[in-house]
Amino acid sequence: MSEINRVYYNKLVRDNIPGKIEAKHQECEIRKITDVQELQQELFKKVREEAESLSMSRTKEDFLEEYSDLMVVLETLIRQLDITKDELIAVRKNNLITKGGYKHGHYLHWSADVDYRSNESVQGIPL
Numbered sequence: 541m542s543e544i545n546r547v548y549y550n551k552l553v554r555d556n557i558p559g560k561i562e563a564k565h566q567e568c569e570i571r572k573i574t575d576v577q578e579l580q581q582e583l584f585k586k587v588r589e590e591a592e593s594l595s596m597s598r599t600k601e602d603f604l605e606e607y608s609d610l611m612v613v614l615e616t617l618i619r620q621l622d623i624t625k626d627e628l629i630a631v632r633k634n635n636l637i638t639k640g641g642y643k644h645g646h647y648l649h650w651s652a653d654v655d656y657r658s659n660e661s662v663q664g665i666p667l
Contacts, residue, residue, distance in 0.1 A: 551589075552582035554612075580620060586613045 552573070561568045573579045590613055594606035618628070 552579075552586050576620070580617070583613055583617050583620070587617070 558568055558570050573582060587610070590606065590610040594603070594610050597603040597606045
């Protein structure tokens with residue numbers, strides 16, 4: 541196979557992907573990740589990839605598919621990090637109590653509270 545016919549991904553893929561490629565009589569190169577920390581790093585990259593795909597969904601069917609993809613990655617990380625169901629429930633409950641949900645649909649345009657921290661990048665210059 542010439543290099544001109546290759547697509548380079550260099551990323552973690554699901555367990556069935558190599559078999560699906562080979563079932564089409566195509567070649568691929570796979571490296572098994574054996575280092576736990578490297579696998580964790582690749583899983584965190586996958587979270588970003590799957591969350592981005594989820595954010596682009598515009599139909600219920602697309603949402604369900606992308607949600608499922610993201611949950612598989614998150615569940616793998618949960619197992620790898622040895623997080624219990626009780627820990628997840630407690631942290632989620634505390635998160636909702638502390639921050640609230642999205643029931644009211646508040647959209648923050650600006651704030652004079654310079655100590656407020658968000659995962660989003662700040663837009664504009666603080667006055």
